[in-house]
Amino acid sequence: MLGYKILFITIVSFLVVTVSCSKENLEDTPPVVSEPNPDSEPNPEPEPNPAPVYTVDNITDTYFGIAGEENASQWGPYNVHDPSVIKVGETYYCYNTDVSFGSEVRPGIQIRKSQDLINWEFLGWAFNGLPSKGSSYIQSQGAEPFNSLWAPFVMQVGNEFRLYYSLSSDVGRLSAIGLATSSSPEGPWIEKDLVVTSAADGTVQTNAIDPSVVVTPNGEQWFYYGSAYDGIYKLRLDPATGLAVVNGDKGVRVAQRGFTNGTVNGNIEAPEVIYNENQGMYYMFIAYDWLETKYNVRVGRSVNPEGPFLDINGLDINTEADNAPMILAPYKFKDHSGWQGVSHPGVFKDGNGQYYMAHQGRPGENRFFMVLHVRKIHWTENGWPVVSPERYANVVQTEISEPDLVGNYEQILFGYRVVPGYADEQTSADFQFSVNLELMADGTINGEAINTWTYEAPWLTISLDNGETNYKLYVERGRDWENRIESTILFSGLDGNGTAIWGKKIMD
CATH class of the missing domain: 2.115.10.20 (Glycosyl hydrolase domain; family 43)
Structure with a gap:
């Protein structure tokens, strides 16, 4: 790969810094020249x-x-x-x-x-x-x-x-x-x-x-x-x-x-x-x-x-x-x-x-x-x-009960798209986007009877399409960094094939 990592060390080419400066009448303004003072103290190094x-x-x-x-x-x-x-x-x-x-x-x-x-x-x-x-x-x-x-x-x-x-x-x-x-x-x-x-x-x-x-x-x-x-x-x-x-x-x-x-x-x-x-x-x-x-x-x-x-x-x-x-x-x-x-x-x-x-x-x-x-x-x-779906924020881990889980979430299911090659080919981040998910009080998901959830702390089990796909997810409290919420409920886990799933509860 010809030492690719150097690419992100000198990346000034993309960074545009705009400096405001008026050029009006500059040509007509004589330069200011300061005579040195041999008795003056040198300027100290800035702290x-x-x-x-x-x-x-x-x-x-x-x-x-x-x-x-x-x-x-x-x-x-x-x-x-x-x-x-x-x-x-x-x-x-x-x-x-x-x-x-x-x-x-x-x-x-x-x-x-x-x-x-x-x-x-x-x-x-x-x-x-x-x-x-x-x-x-x-x-x-x-x-x-x-x-x-x-x-x-x-x-x-x-x-x-x-x-x-x-x-x-x-x-x-x-x-x-x-x-x-x-x-x-x-x-x-x-x-x-x-x-x-x-x-x-x-x-x-x-x-x-x-x-x-x-x-x-x-x-x-x-x-x-x-x-x-x-x-x-x-x-x-x-x-x-x-x-x-x-x-x-x-x-x-x-x-x-x-x-x-x-x-x-x-x-x-x-x-x-x-x-x-x-x-x-x-x-x-x-x-x-x-x-x-x-x-x-x-x-x-x-x-x-x-x-x-x-x-x-x-x-x-x-x-x-x-x-x-x-x-x-x-x-x-x-x-x-x-x-x-x-x-x-x-x-x-x-x-x-x-x-x-x-x-x-x-x-x-x-x-x-x-x-x-x-x-x-x-x-x-x-x-x-x-x-964890969110960065560590030292959130206190208090008990999470089944009623606590009821509500609206953002869920991310980690798919993957193969893009052969390196920098020139993999120009897209291929973001995995969140979608809405609601855990209903009656144990269904989004109100659909074929999709259900159960909870036995700290594991949330999500069952989709009448049990065709199942996720067992670890539940914890964590910070919602995107919305600056101090504490919410998070979950993360895998299905049997190794597909990851994340979620965070949206607090009102």
């Missing part, structure tokens, strides 16, 4: 603007006024792409790709922290420029690296924090993933070595970006990576070093995409693998499609970190097919521009067993803005993850 406190009420979809690097202290949840999140003590840390809406930005991996997953404080960068080992590798192949680092992954091993970074170039597949370590999640970070590299040659068709690591119950560490080309690869790490057990090992492929008439159905990248001890399974969350538009999240699972990872229909995700479930995709509730580019999942826990998924969201009104989204993950009774 940086203090970081705002972000709440659910002041986080916006766009952020024109603070997008540039000169306002980095105010970025908070903005300019976030490819997040990796870890909790240390009571603090969450987020590391992400070097991006800034509409402007160049320095390289180094951005770092933020939060106490509540809502108010994020920008801390700075992990590196002062590009790491030397990754740069040297690309230069040794006769190319220059991009001036940005992508898709980090962070983890803690004992008292050591490990930060994996991706560095690429404008030569397809000429990329490297390196490792840096620190005794603190805030750094300083010391570069160690390269974990895996790829090159534009005739060897294994990997692309060394987008790392992820899972630790097994017995302490083994498995490394997953890849974007486009031949798919997602895995290899084993040395837990003591965080580097490959076998130097130069490229690994073995574990996931790929389907094809239509010889053209790949879209990109596959950004594997995030976790081990859920309650399920006794390894879950691989994967990003499909073009990152500015159709970007969506698929999931496979396995009893073994080496795979095979199977989808909800029992199909090996390493076959030439697209897989289900698709648990998150571009969506649009009413009276809102919608969210596209909603993938590159970063999955993490809060220390109390609750899983979350972090990802970027690009507003429908302008796909180049990048806002950090965090969603709760819930697990179906047969062990598949689903995500």
Whole structure:
């Protein structure tokens, strides 16, 4: 894909800034010249603007006024792409790709922290420029690296924090993933070595970006990576070093995409693998499609970190097919521009067993803005993850009774349209739009007897067409971000084929 991710780093061409300035009589006005005063004190450096406190009420979809690097202290949840999140003590840390809406930005991996997953404080960068080992590798192949680092992954091993970074170039597949370590999640970070590299040659068709690591119950560490080309690869790490057990090992492929008439159905990248001890399974969350538009999240699972990872229909995700479930995709509730580019999942826990998924969201009104989204993950009774229809807002989870469910909802059923190709072909976000749904007090849906609902907390069962289609949906309280309602009722779930369904109750 020829280092496609650089596209959203320098995107000034689309951003038009209008400056009002009267040119009347300028030609007739003599210039004003100030003589220097040798006794005057130099002007002090301006103080940086203090970081705002972000709440659910002041986080916006766009952020024109603070997008540039000169306002980095105010970025908070903005300019976030490819997040990796870890909790240390009571603090969450987020590391992400070097991006800034509409402007160049320095390289180094951005770092933020939060106490509540809502108010994020920008801390700075992990590196002062590009790491030397990754740069040297690309230069040794006769190319220059991009001036940005992508898709980090962070983890803690004992008292050591490990930060994996991706560095690429404008030569397809000429990329490297390196490792840096620190005794603190805030750094300083010391570069160690390269974990895996790829090159534009005739060897294994990997692309060394987008790392992820899972630790097994017995302490083994498995490394997953890849974007486009031949798919997602895995290899084993040395837990003591965080580097490959076998130097130069490229690994073995574990996931790929389907094809239509010889053209790949879209990109596959950004594997995030976790081990859920309650399920006794390894879950691989994967990003499909073009990152500015159709970007969506698929999931496979396995009893073994080496795979095979199977989808909800029992199909090996390493076959030439697209897989289900698709648990998150571009969506649009009413009276809102919608969210596209909603993938590159970063999955993490809060220390109390609750899983979350972090990802970027690009507003429908302008796909180049990048806002950090965090969603709760819930697990179906047969062990598949689903995500909340709304971003996390720390809404109090009080009891929801059957009468509480009666009322009007916006429902989204996640269909999918295959558009083979990449950026040039996948120009549409392919939004999934909400439709009206009414849960009636008599147990019918929209007053139609063939469509019914029942409830046994926390599960809402929707039965359509006299039981031809059934959804079992997790019910919770959450914020209605689109309508700025502090608390409403949400539901999310899957049917037997892995089709996701969302809903939120419309409050009067």
